[in-house]
Amino acid sequence: MALAQLGSRRAAGVRVSARGHAVRGAASRRSAVVVRADKCLIVNTKGGGHAFIGLHLAKELLAKGHDVTIFNDGDQAKLSAKAPFKEYGSAKLSAKAPFKEYGSVRGLKVHWGSPVDYSTYPEGPFDVVYDNNGKDLDSCKPLIDAAKGMCKHYVFVASAGAYKANNIEPMHFEGDERKSSAGHVTVEKYLEAEGLPYTVFQPLYIYGPHTAKDCEQWFVDRIIRDRPVPIPTPGVQLVTLSHVEDVASMLAAVPGNPAAIRQHYNICSDRQISFTGIAKAVGKALGKEPRIVLYSPEEVGTGKSGKAEGFPFRTIHFCASSDKAKRELGWKPKHTFLEDVPALVRNYTAAGRQHKDVDFSVDDKILSAMRVYA
Template identity: 55%
Template sequence: MACNVTASLGVARAPVATAAATRAAAPSFAGAKVSLTSVASRAGAPVAAAPLRAVRGARAAARRSSTRVMAAAGGMNCLIVNTKGGGHAFIGLYLARALMAKGHKVTLMNDGDEAKLSSKGCYAQYPALAGEGATVCWGNPTDPSTYPAGDFDVVYDNNGKDIDTCKPLIDTYKGKVQHYVFVSSAGMLKASDVTPNLTEDDPRNEKAHYFVEEYLKDEGLPYTVMRPHYIYGEHTVKDCEQWFMDRILRDRPVPIPAPGTQLTSISHVEDVAEMLALVPGCEAAKGEIFQLCGDKAITFDGLVQCIAEAAGKTPKIVHYDHAAAGLAKGEGIPFRTGHFFSSNGKAHVKLGFKGKHTFSGDVKDRIASYIASGRLDKDVDFSADDKIIANA
């Protein structure tokens, strides 16, 4: 059964308390204040006459749903431990907002040096996030003495990439939380040219995230594992669509690994956050792994064509043999060069997830954001491109 309580059961949310009342009632931590948002549920419509078995099934479903509604109505206390860099960095910001929109209380602890990071990308949005009601602080995920005080119902680990990094957080909250959510990576799965559509049960590379997933199982935590693919959207600190725009908006050729029809999953960060935010109170999510991606995959050539069309440009694609190009690490397209895509069907069924974004629907907004950032006026190093194109 899907656990999308708000969508399926019509949960209504009461207005946020006044600013004065919120300040008086909310505890402060690291300069941030928490605003408490209550959620009230509307009474359901009467059950129509039906065969006895159907009625019993409906009543049982109603009892299960009622439990989830009460959890949402009271709100859960959620801790997000967020990474200091990489493609997952802005998940914490959007997840915090998605959880608060569902009536949950949020504390976000970010790894890293606040002085060095606080002016960059998603981290620069933290003062606004605190003003919206979250508690924001900085700490070291490997040092429990830096964790925020208090008890939490749900912990999200959006930081760890190996067991040494993740174990202190897991051990600290083992037996103390209702749900533990680990943001893993779809990149841990072994690619296959025969069956390229990655699934939750595909063989994994036995390194890094693999050992964290296994530890969660072995320790008996009420865990859920989410494996994101590539993520795009505002406030990222790692290139995704920007790499393509660097070239297309400057009327430069775009070097694409041949044949260009490789499928990849890219997802808007709001959809990623929404899927993660559906976990609290969802018993069906416990002990499960989900591929965290958008509803549709897109080809490399399709990305170029989509951006070019939205920008009013003529795409210039140069296909090349990536294996023979002699590129250094980090040079070339910022994606894996083969197929890298999944289905999110399991999340639709078990979580009630419904994605709102498509890249084609978002591309004009992403171009506008790129231009507004001033990046089009900055110098970009195209030396790797020139090397590729010269030998293509």
């Protein structure tokens, strides 16, 4: 049970010098950060919109001088040839390489297994554990129990989707009402009850290299083929789109910052964009004027309860503030979606996606109901 050997010193109320000595005294959250080398374990999911976070977080931590192991859920034989997991294998890049070079990182150790099976755990000890895998207590409890009383810092990557929707004040701030039924919330309550030195991060929509879940690609699929872009009405719903490098840099601000313990942070860009704004930005990058068709998912029979079949986002506002992370972690984003769109479109065409078959059957159903034809 290797994770049961996690480092036993707790970080709450104590900061540690670069030489490993405990330093006591009150300090602001930003000034409490001490540069040091920690042994970090990233427990990474095998799919979904968070799978590529592990790779970019590993790069960020290694660049800061930490020792990093990725413990990836899933079957190595089935996943290692797919993005982002295929980037683990090569050791051609230095940990100090710029992020624009999207290869693998020297010094990264990778272990495959199951976070719910102690017998597959990697050898510890580890100072910082990042859980980027679990969504409910059943999938998280074994790892939490193994880390209990051992690691200095337990970081849980949850989801801003646990917030209750608010059409009056749609931007979410830490402390806003959350869904008691959400699996992530149950995990957070367990972390608190068990007394772990935890921090919770709540991501929104993420884009960037090696994503397994479409974001801007959905819009490019249609605009590059001169097809209409069906968008749930009214089209001005605001979303926060965050580059995975910015996500990783916020997560990597935790080691050496014990004052972040027992805190929640929204993990997102500091800008919002509307559905129609995404379409127009993509169209501009392609040199095309998008044909936007606004429709009601409920009326055409393709959605309900804030969801629309075939559309990559919720049909309601989904945005949040990152002010707390800026203020307390000294974090700031390097990316904006509008500045990134030209590169994102180039990546799409470089991958040859414009030549691939796309299933537009849901679009055609919507367009037929709206009496609009491709």
